[in-house]
Amino acid sequence: xxxxxxxxxxxxxxxxxxxxxxxxxxxxxxxxxxxxxxxxxxxxxxxxxxxxxxxxxxxxxxxxxxxxxxxxxxxxxxxxxxxxxxxxxxxxxxxxxxxxxxxxxxxxxxxxxxxxxxxxxxxxxxxxxxxxxxxxxxxxxxxxxxxxxxxxxxxxxxxxxxxxxxxxxxxxxxxxxxxxxxxxxxxxxxxxxxxxxxxxxxxxxxxxxxxxxxxxxxxxxxxxxxxxxxxxxxxxxxxxxxxxxxxxxxxxxxxxxxxxxxxxxxxxxxxxxxxxxxxxxxxxxxxxxxxxxxxxxxxxxxxxxxxxxxxxxxxxxxxxxxxxxxxxxxxxxxxxxxxxxxxxxxxxxxxxxxxxxxxxxxxxxxxxxxxxxxxxxxxxxxxxxxxxxxxxxxxxxxxxxxxxxxxxxxxxxxxxxxxxxxxxxxxxxxxxxxxxxxxxxxxxxxxxxxxxxxxxxxxxxxxxxxxxxxxxxxxxxxxxxxxxxxxxxxxxxxxxxxxxxxxxxxxxxxxxxxxxxxxxxxxxxxxxxxxxxxxxxxx
Amino acid sequence: xxxxxxxxxxxxxxxxxxxxxxxxxxxxxxxxxxxxxxxxxxxxxxxxxxxxxxxxxxxxxxxxxxxxxxxxxxxxxxxxxxxxxxx
Numbered sequence: 001x002x003x004x005x006x007x008x009x010x011x012x013x014x015x016x017x018x019x020x021x022x023x024x025x026x027x028x029x030x031x032x033x034x035x036x037x038x039x040x041x042x043x044x045x046x047x048x049x050x051x052x053x054x055x056x057x058x059x060x061x062x063x064x065x066x067x068x069x070x071x072x073x074x075x076x077x078x079x080x081x082x083x084x085x086x087x088x089x090x091x092x093x094x095x096x097x098x099x100x101x102x103x104x105x106x107x108x109x110x111x112x113x114x115x116x117x118x119x120x121x122x123x124x125x126x127x128x129x130x131x132x133x134x135x136x137x138x139x140x141x142x143x144x145x146x147x148x149x150x151x152x153x154x155x156x157x158x159x160x161x162x163x164x165x166x167x168x169x170x171x172x173x174x175x176x177x178x179x180x181x182x183x184x185x186x187x188x189x190x191x192x193x194x195x196x197x198x199x200x201x202x203x204x205x206x207x208x209x210x211x212x213x214x215x216x217x218x219x220x221x222x223x224x225x226x227x228x229x230x231x232x233x234x235x236x237x238x239x240x241x242x243x244x245x246x247x248x249x250x251x252x253x254x255x256x257x258x259x260x261x262x263x264x265x266x267x268x269x270x271x272x273x274x275x276x277x278x279x280x281x282x283x284x285x286x287x288x289x290x291x292x293x294x295x296x297x298x299x300x301x302x303x304x305x306x307x308x309x310x311x312x313x314x315x316x317x318x319x320x321x322x323x324x325x326x327x328x329x330x331x332x333x334x335x336x337x338x339x340x341x342x343x344x345x346x347x348x349x350x351x352x353x354x355x356x357x358x359x360x361x362x363x364x365x366x367x368x369x370x371x372x373x374x375x376x377x378x379x380x381x382x383x384x385x386x387x388x389x390x391x392x393x394x395x396x397x398x399x400x401x402x403x404x405x406x407x408x409x410x411x412x413x414x415x416x417x418x419x420x421x422x423x424x425x426x427x428x429x430x431x432x433x434x435x436x437x438x439x440x441x442x443x444x445x446x447x448x449x450x451x452x453x454x455x456x457x458x459x460x461x462x463x464x465x466x467x468x469x470x471x472x473x474x475x476x477x478x479x480x481x482x483x484x485x486x487x488x489x490x491x492x493x494x495x496x497x498x499x500x501x502x503x504x505x506x507x508x509x510x511x512x513x514x515x516x517x518x519x520x521x522x523x524x525x526x527x528x529x530x531x532x533x534x535x536x537x538x539x
Numbered sequence: 540x541x542x543x544x545x546x547x548x549x550x551x552x553x554x555x556x557x558x559x560x561x562x563x564x565x566x567x568x569x570x571x572x573x574x575x576x577x578x579x580x581x582x583x584x585x586x587x588x589x590x591x592x593x594x595x596x597x598x599x600x601x602x603x604x605x606x607x608x609x610x611x612x613x614x615x616x617x618x619x620x621x622x623x624x625x626x
Contacts, residue, residue: 210617
């Protein structure tokens with residue numbers, strides 16, 4: 001596409017190939033799990049069979065919250081958060097901000113998990129937020145999200161890792177764009193069947209070409225989210241605020257108003273939520289509520305609303321007076337007044353999460369993620385096929401199928417572990433979900449090393465993963481002890497069941513080899529002659 | 540009209556244009572030994588028409604639909620180009 005010298009092209013080939021060869025499989029894990037967590041809310045709801053019904057956050061919650069406020073340490077009224085998880089449970093956290101043993105500022109307080117219908121306290125935990133036990137009802141969803149966001153690595157290390165992988169994807173996409181000299185000419189070139197190598201190259205180039213723009217966008221936005229707080233904020237603090245991170249954070253989030261600790265009764269949330277649901281305010285039920293300085297004259301309530309299919313495509317925040325309930329206007333994501341920076345941040349979220357327009361945008365974003373996985377895996381296959389004589393690189397081909405199929409399989413076994421443990425003992429949910437995932441990983445490696453022939457290996461992976469997908473709705477039905485007909489009100493649960501079943505069937509059909517590409521021609525036909533892409537010849 | 544419907548409509552227009560372009564693509568025809576397309580091709584017009592839904596969506600301020608259409612376009616293009624032509 002862009003004319004570069006031979007030396008530059010060779011260096012770009014090295015960057016494009018080696019970065020993917022070294023980190024491609026880790027990148028695949030992040031991208032695949034990212035594609036799946038576009039439906040995290042539905043996964044969370046499905047995993048508990050949508051059993052928690054009730055008005056939840058939009059119900060009569062004031063009396064309960066006031067009674068909870070009386071049960072906690074007075075310091076914890078500094079900030080109160082409230083949200084409803086995918087399982088439907090209400091989670092409220094009364095907390096303050098104090099330094100932990102390492103000297104880092106952390107949230108410390110009391111967390112209640114409430115039944116959305118009866119508002120009965122399901123659990124109460126005290127202490128630092130990071131030390132609190134997991135909320136079992138949302139754990140499967142959390143497990144998948146953490147796999148995408150931090151690869152389950154501790155602290156900021158995970159964010160750095162995924163941030164670096166985002167940059168690797170960015171570099172690969174840009175270098176691929178520069179290297180592919182016939183980007184426009186080959187845009188409708190179906191993968192040729194002359195040789196396996198040519199076929200893989202064409203499959204990789206075609207998918208990469210069409211997915212180029214969104215690969216770059218998703219890579220950049222993903223890297224931004226990983227680095228924004230871990231690296232971006234300290235750098236901004238050092239460069240613009242003389243190292244004062246608190247001042248930097250206050251400026252970015254919005255400098256708080258003057259404090260007034262005169263005791264005043266908290267107005268309650270019900271009227272505020274009703275107000276925020278009006279079309280001229282947010283037009284939807286808040287997904288998150290934060291109350292600052294509960295029971296003081298300077299109390300403020302911020303309601304956060306998610307994007308809606310027919311409304312705003314951004315997350316929006318609205319401010320209310322915590323004493324009078326008066327609407328104080330919309331609060332931008334950054335700072336106190338609307339700005340270009342705030343819009344850009346909002347747009348980055350829109351482009352990365354794909355939640356901005358309901359089901360259709362989620363389906364498209366899931367498909368984009370899977371298409372990027374395809375580009376990553378075909379790129380790795382191409383790298384290995386070009387090094388057919390190297391035993392070292394041939395061993396990588398096993399890893400490609402072990403990770404390629406092993407990841408979805410392990411995510412399925414994690415879900416199996418979750419379903420069984422959630423129905424029998426909620427306290428073991430974390431252990432069994434993780435154990436399920438690790439068992440899936442071990443099984444994948446066993447299959448990878450027992451079956452040396454790629455075709456056999458892949459067929460077996462397709463079979464076991466397909467059976468795994470089909471087993472999920474069955475296990476969920478058995479463990480939830482309810483018939484399928486009882487879920488007619490829970491659209492997400494029914495849709496997930498059907499989707500999992502169909503995915504499983506597709507994999508089983510694929511495992512029969514019916515859809516496998518026709519044999520490659522041994523003779524190189526005219527297909528190979530015309531215009532060989534530049535990097536094919538150079539590599 | 541809902542955002543979803545507008546998006547699907549825009550995708551349908553672009554899909555039609557891409558199928559038209561694919562079937563007349565000279566390299567694809569040459570590589571798979573199809574007969575040379577000897578009639579008029581109008582590739583520029585077809586590409587313009589392919590992107591017109593995006594311009595219209597921006598003009599009528601349907602930004603959600605525009606982003607979805609743009610993202611879907613990359614998937615539609617890929618799935619249109621992927622199948623081997625029937626020789």
